[in-house]
Amino acid sequence: MKRALYPGTFDPITNGHLDILKRALQLFDQIVVTVAVNPKKTPLFSMEERIELIQDVLKHEIGNNRVEVEGFGGLLIDFARKKKACAIIRGLRAVSDFEYELQMALMNRRLADEVITVFLMPHENYSYLNSTIVKEVARLGGDVSDFVPPQVKEALLKKLNASD
Amino acid sequence: MKRALYPGTFDPITNGHLDILKRALQLFDQIVVTVAVNPKKTPLFSMEERIELIQDVLKHEIGNNRVEVEGFGGLLIDFARKKKACAIIRGLRAVSDFEYELQMALMNRRLADEVITVFLMPHENYSYLNSTIVKEVARLGGDVSDFVPPQVKEALLKKLNASD
Amino acid sequence: MKRALYPGTFDPITNGHLDILKRALQLFDQIVVTVAVNPKKTPLFSMEERIELIQDVLKHEIGNNRVEVEGFGGLLIDFARKKKACAIIRGLRAVSDFEYELQMALMNRRLADEVITVFLMPHENYSYLNSTIVKEVARLGGDVSDFVPPQVKEALLKKLNASD
Amino acid sequence: MKRALYPGTFDPITNGHLDILKRALQLFDQIVVTVAVNPKKTPLFSMEERIELIQDVLKHEIGNNRVEVEGFGGLLIDFARKKKACAIIRGLRAVSDFEYELQMALMNRRLADEVITVFLMPHENYSYLNSTIVKEVARLGGDVSDFVPPQVKEALLKKLNASD
Amino acid sequence: MKRALYPGTFDPITNGHLDILKRALQLFDQIVVTVAVNPKKTPLFSMEERIELIQDVLKHEIGNNRVEVEGFGGLLIDFARKKKACAIIRGLRAVSDFEYELQMALMNRRLADEVITVFLMPHENYSYLNSTIVKEVARLGGDVSDFVPPQVKEALLKKLNASD
Amino acid sequence: MKRALYPGTFDPITNGHLDILKRALQLFDQIVVTVAVNPKKTPLFSMEERIELIQDVLKHEIGNNRVEVEGFGGLLIDFARKKKACAIIRGLRAVSDFEYELQMALMNRRLADEVITVFLMPHENYSYLNSTIVKEVARLGGDVSDFVPPQVKEALLKKLNASD
Numbered sequence: 001m002k003r004a005l006y007p008g009t010f011d012p013i014t015n016g017h018l019d020i021l022k023r024a025l026q027l028f029d030q031i032v033v034t035v036a037v038n039p040k041k042t043p044l045f046s047m048e049e050r051i052e053l054i055q056d057v058l059k060h061e062i063g064n065n066r067v068e069v070e071g072f073g074g075l076l077i078d079f080a081r082k083k084k085a086c087a088i089i090r091g092l093r094a095v096s097d098f099e100y101e102l103q104m105a106l107m108n109r110r111l112a113d114e115v116i117t118v119f120l121m122p123h124e125n126y127s128y129l130n131s132t133i134v135k136e137v138a139r140l141g142g143d144v145s146d147f148v149p150p151q152v153k154e155a156l157l158k159k160l161n162a163s164d
Numbered sequence: 165m166k167r168a169l170y171p172g173t174f175d176p177i178t179n180g181h182l183d184i185l186k187r188a189l190q191l192f193d194q195i196v197v198t199v200a201v202n203p204k205k206t207p208l209f210s211m212e213e214r215i216e217l218i219q220d221v222l223k224h225e226i227g228n229n230r231v232e233v234e235g236f237g238g239l240l241i242d243f244a245r246k247k248k249a250c251a252i253i254r255g256l257r258a259v260s261d262f263e264y265e266l267q268m269a270l271m272n273r274r275l276a277d278e279v280i281t282v283f284l285m286p287h288e289n290y291s292y293l294n295s296t297i298v299k300e301v302a303r304l305g306g307d308v309s310d311f312v313p314p315q316v317k318e319a320l321l322k323k324l325n326a327s328d
Numbered sequence: 329m330k331r332a333l334y335p336g337t338f339d340p341i342t343n344g345h346l347d348i349l350k351r352a353l354q355l356f357d358q359i360v361v362t363v364a365v366n367p368k369k370t371p372l373f374s375m376e377e378r379i380e381l382i383q384d385v386l387k388h389e390i391g392n393n394r395v396e397v398e399g400f401g402g403l404l405i406d407f408a409r410k411k412k413a414c415a416i417i418r419g420l421r422a423v424s425d426f427e428y429e430l431q432m433a434l435m436n437r438r439l440a441d442e443v444i445t446v447f448l449m450p451h452e453n454y455s456y457l458n459s460t461i462v463k464e465v466a467r468l469g470g471d472v473s474d475f476v477p478p479q480v481k482e483a484l485l486k487k488l489n490a491s492d
Numbered sequence: 493m494k495r496a497l498y499p500g501t502f503d504p505i506t507n508g509h510l511d512i513l514k515r516a517l518q519l520f521d522q523i524v525v526t527v528a529v530n531p532k533k534t535p536l537f538s539m540e541e542r543i544e545l546i547q548d549v550l551k552h553e554i555g556n557n558r559v560e561v562e563g564f565g566g567l568l569i570d571f572a573r574k575k576k577a578c579a580i581i582r583g584l585r586a587v588s589d590f591e592y593e594l595q596m597a598l599m600n601r602r603l604a605d606e607v608i609t610v611f612l613m614p615h616e617n618y619s620y621l622n623s624t625i626v627k628e629v630a631r632l633g634g635d636v637s638d639f640v641p642p643q644v645k646e647a648l649l650k651k652l653n654a655s656d
Numbered sequence: 657m658k659r660a661l662y663p664g665t666f667d668p669i670t671n672g673h674l675d676i677l678k679r680a681l682q683l684f685d686q687i688v689v690t691v692a693v694n695p696k697k698t699p700l701f702s703m704e705e706r707i708e709l710i711q712d713v714l715k716h717e718i719g720n721n722r723v724e725v726e727g728f729g730g731l732l733i734d735f736a737r738k739k740k741a742c743a744i745i746r747g748l749r750a751v752s753d754f755e756y757e758l759q760m761a762l763m764n765r766r767l768a769d770e771v772i773t774v775f776l777m778p779h780e781n782y783s784y785l786n787s788t789i790v791k792e793v794a795r796l797g798g799d800v801s802d803f804v805p806p807q808v809k810e811a812l813l814k815k816l817n818a819s820d
Numbered sequence: 821m822k823r824a825l826y827p828g829t830f831d832p833i834t835n836g837h838l839d840i841l842k843r844a845l846q847l848f849d850q851i852v853v854t855v856a857v858n859p860k861k862t863p864l865f866s867m868e869e870r871i872e873l874i875q876d877v878l879k880h881e882i883g884n885n886r887v888e889v890e891g892f893g894g895l896l897i898d899f900a901r902k903k904k905a906c907a908i909i910r911g912l913r914a915v916s917d918f919e920y921e922l923q924m925a926l927m928n929r930r931l932a933d934e935v936i937t938v939f940l941m942p943h944e945n946y947s948y949l950n951s952t953i954v955k956e957v958a959r960l961g962g963d964v965s966d967f968v969p970p971q972v973k974e975a976l977l978k979k980l981n982a983s984d
Binding site: 238239241242263266267268270271274275 | 422455456457458461465468469470471474
C-alpha cells in the first residue's frame with residue numbers, strides 16, 4: 001500500500017486543495033491530509049476547526065479509508081516516517097511557489113532521502129486561488145462560492161461576522 | 165499495478181534522468197521510458213542509439229520488469245492511454261523548466277483528464293545538468309564522467325570523434 | 329478616437345488572441361491587428377493566409393469598423409505612428425513572456441515615448457495556449473476545437489494534410 | 493468617457509507611480525487614484541496624509557478634472573463598478589510583481605468580468621523604486637530627491653524626524 | 657589593496673555564507689563581514705552573539721587580517737565609503753533572491769556609483785540553505801550538522817533550549 | 821595581479837557590455853575580453869570583425885594594458901587556466917539570464933573549482949539591451965546611437981546595407 005502526506009495550513013481548505021487531493025488519490029492508496037501548526041502565523045481557524053472542516057468536506061473519502069486527517073507540528077519528514085508515507089504531495093501554481101517548494105523539497109530530501117516530494121498542478125481554474133485570497137475576498141464581502149466547498153463558505157461567513 | 169510514462173528526448177540519458185527514474189520507481193510499479201521523436205531537432209544519437217543506451221544502462225530494472233523503453237512520435241496522452249499509464253513523470257530543475265512544463269501539463273490535462281502529470285525534483289547535484297550541456301562539455305574536451313553513466317560517456321566520445 | 333495596435337505572428341490566431349482582442353475593444357475605439365513578418369521563422373500559414381483567417385474570424389468587428397487587419401514588416405513604432413495609434417496591446421501569460429515583453433516595451437518606449445505598451449492578461453483557461461502548441465497538437469492528431477475558432481481548425485487540418 | 497482606477501497604498505507616492513499615472517492619462521479620460529486601506533500593514537502616513545500628498549502633487553491634473561483621489565477599503569471591483577470605471581491600472585516592474593498581479597487580475601476578472609486590469613511598465617529608471625525602499629533610504633539618511641516629488645521628500649523628512 | 661563588504665543578517669552564519677566568503681577571499685584582499693541591524697525583524701541571536709559566532713568561525717582569517725567583522729545599522733553605501741570598500745558581495749541562489757538583489761544593487765549604484773555590487777553563487781549543495789530554514793529545522797529537532805559550523809550548531813541548540 | 825575573463829559573443833559589442841567592462845576594470849587589474857566561437861549560431865559579424873570592433877572601442881584600455889581581446893572556441897575554464905584568470909565576468913539583467921547563467925556557473929565550478937564566476941549588473945538604462953535587439957532595430961531602420969558606440973553603429977549600417 002502506498003501512502004502519501006498532503007501537508008498544508010488549510011486555513012481553510014479550498015477547491016484548489018481538493019483538486020490536488022482528488023488527483024493524488026488516483027496515484028496513492030491513502031492520503032494523510034497533514035494540517036500544519038504554524039507558530040509564526042495566527043490562523044483564522046483553529047487547528048480543531050481546520051481539521052473538522054476537512055473531515056466534513058472529505059467524509060466520503062475518510063469513510064472509504066482513502067483519506068486521514070491529522071494535525072502535526074514537528075519536522076515533516078519525521079511524521080512521514082512515522083506514518084510510513086513514501087511521498088509528500090505539494091501543489092505548484094506559480095514560480096514563487098516553485099522556488100520555495102524546491103528549497104523545501106531539497107531540504108527534506110537531505111533529511112530523509114527515502115521520502116519523495118511529488119508536485120502536482122491544480123486545474124488552471126484554480127491557478128490564482130489560495131486560502132489568503134479567499135479569506136480576503138470573503139472579508140470584503142465578495143462571493144466565494146466558486147472557490148470553497150459550501151461548508152467552508154458557511155464557516156468563513158460565521159467566523160468573519162463573529163470578528164466584526 | 166500503477167504504471168507511469170517518463171518521456172524525454174534522452175539525447176543522451178544523464179545521471180539527472182537516472183536520479184528522477186530511481187525516485188519514480190519508488191512511487192510506481194512500472195515506468196515506461198518514452199523516447200520522443202522530435203521532428204524539429206536533429207538529435208546527436210538516433211532513436212535506435214538512444215533506446216539502446218537506455219536499455220544498456222537500465223538492464224537490471226528491465227530484467228526485473230520494472231522498466232520498459234519505447235520510442236514514440238505521436239500525442240503523448242494517446243500513448244499514455246495505450247500503455248494504461250496513470251501518470252506522466254517530469255523532472256523540474258529550474259523556473260524556465262517550470263513554465264514550459266506547466267503549459268504542457270495543463271494542455272495534457274485538458275486533452276486527457278485521467279492522466280496525471282507528476283513532477284519530481286532531481287538531487288541538487290544535478291540541478292545544472294541537461295543533455296545539451298553534457299554534449300557541449302564533451303564536444304569541447306571536458307570530462308563528463310560525473311554527469312553520465314560510463315556507457316554513455318563512451319558512446320559520446322565515439323560519436324563526437326566520428327563527427328570530427 | 330483612441331486606436332491601438334495588436335501585433336503578433338498569429339500563425340494561426342487562437343482563442344487566447346481573441347480573448348485579448350475582445351478586452352482591448354472595451355478599452356479602445358479601434359484595434360489594428362498587425363500581422364508581423366518574421367524573417368527568422370517560417371510560418372505554417374503565409375502572411376496572406378494569416379490575414380484572411382483573422383478577417384474571417386473578425387468579420388463582424390471589421391464590419392463595425394472596430395477592427396482592421398494589416399501585415400507589417402518594419403519597426404513597430406513606425407507603424408504605430410503611421411496609424412496614429414496611442415498604444416500597443418500585448419498579452420501576458422507567463423514569466424517568460426513577461427521578461428521578453430518588458431524588454432520590448434522598454435525599447436519601444438525609448439524609440440517612441442508617446443506610444444504606450446499596454447499588457448492584458450488572457451482568461452486562465454487560455455493561460456497555456458499559444459499558436460505553437462496548437463499546431464503541435466493538431467499535427468499529432470489531437471482535437472483543437474477548444475483552442476481555435478472553427479475556421480482556423482479547418483484551415484489547420486487542411487494545411488497539415490497537404491504537408492503529409 | 494473612459495475612466496480607470498489606479499489603486500495602491502501610496503505610502504508615499506513616488507516618481508514611479510507618477511510615471512505610470514502620466515501614461516495612464518494618455519489612455520484614459522479620467523483616473524481615480526484609489527488609496528487602499530490595508531488592515532494588515534501599518535502605513536507610515538495616515539490615509540489622510542497619503543491622500544493630501546497625492547492631491548498636492550497632482551493638483552494640476554485634479555484642477556483639469558483628469559484625476560480624482562479617493563480612499564477605499566472594500567472589494568476593489570465593487571469600487572470600480574460604483575465609479576463606472578472600465579479598467580484597473582497596475583504597474584509591473586518585476587517578475588515577483590507579475591505573479592501576484594496575475595493572481596489578483598484573474599481573481600478580479602472572475603468577480604467582475606467587465607472590469608479590465610491593464611498593466612503598464614514604468615520607465616527603466618524607476619524599475620527598482622518602490623515606497624518601501626524610498627522610506628528605508630530616507631530613514632537611513634540617504635537623499636531621496638531623485639525618487640519622490642519635493643513635497644513628498646519634505647513630508648518624509650518631517651515624519652521620520654518626528655518618530656526619532 | 658582591494659576591500660569588499662559582505663553584508664547580511666547572519667542569524668546565524670551558515671555553511672552557505674562561508675562558501676561565498678571563501679570565494680570572495682580569492683577575489684579581494686580583505687572582506688568586512690558586515691552584520692546588519694534589521695529594525696524590522698527580531699533576530700534569534702543578538703548583534704553581539706552574531707558577531708561573536710562569526711569571529712569564532714573565522715578566527716583564522718581574522719588572525720591573517722583577511723577578514724574583519726563589524727555591526728552596522730546605517731546606509732550600506734555610507735559604510736562602504738567609510739571602509740574604503742570598492743565592492744559589496746552578495747550571494748545569489750534563486751530567482752526570488754535575484755529580483756530583490758537587483759533592486760538593491762541598482763539603488764546602491766544610484767546612491768554611490770563607485771561601489772560595485774558583486775554577485776557570487778554558492779555551491780549547489782547550499783542552494784536551498786538559508787538561516788531561516790536552518791533555524792526551523794533545529795527548532796523542530798532536525799540535525800543541522802551539515803548546514804552550519806559546529807560552534808553555530810551548539811549555539812543554536814543552547815538558544816533553542818533556553819527559549820523552550 | 822588579478823585577471824578576469826569577460827566572455828561573450830559580442831555580435832556586436834554594445835553600451836551594456838561596455839558598462840559591465842568599466843565596472844569589472846574597477847575590480848580587476850586586467851580583463852581578457854573573450855570572443856566566443858559559437859558553432860550553433862551564424863553571427864552577423866565574423867570573429868575577426870567582432871575582435872576588431874572591440875579593439876577599436878577599447879583602444880585606450882588596451883594601450884594601458886588593462887584589456888586584452890582574444891577569440892576562443894574551447895572549454896572556457898581551460899582558457900581561464902591558460903590565461904591564469906581567477907574569475908569569469910558575466911552580466912546579469914533578467915531572470916531568464918539568471919537561470920542560464922546559474923547553470924553555467926555551477927557547471928564551470930564543477931569543472932574548475934578555482935575559477936570564480938562573478939556577476940555584475942548593468943546600469944538600468946541598459947537592462948533591456950542586447951546585441952540581438954540592437955541588430956533588429958538597426959535592420960528595421962531604427963536609430964541605435966544610444967545603444968552602441970559610434971564605430972559599431974557605422975559597422976552595423978555598412979553590414980546591413982551590404983546584405984540588402
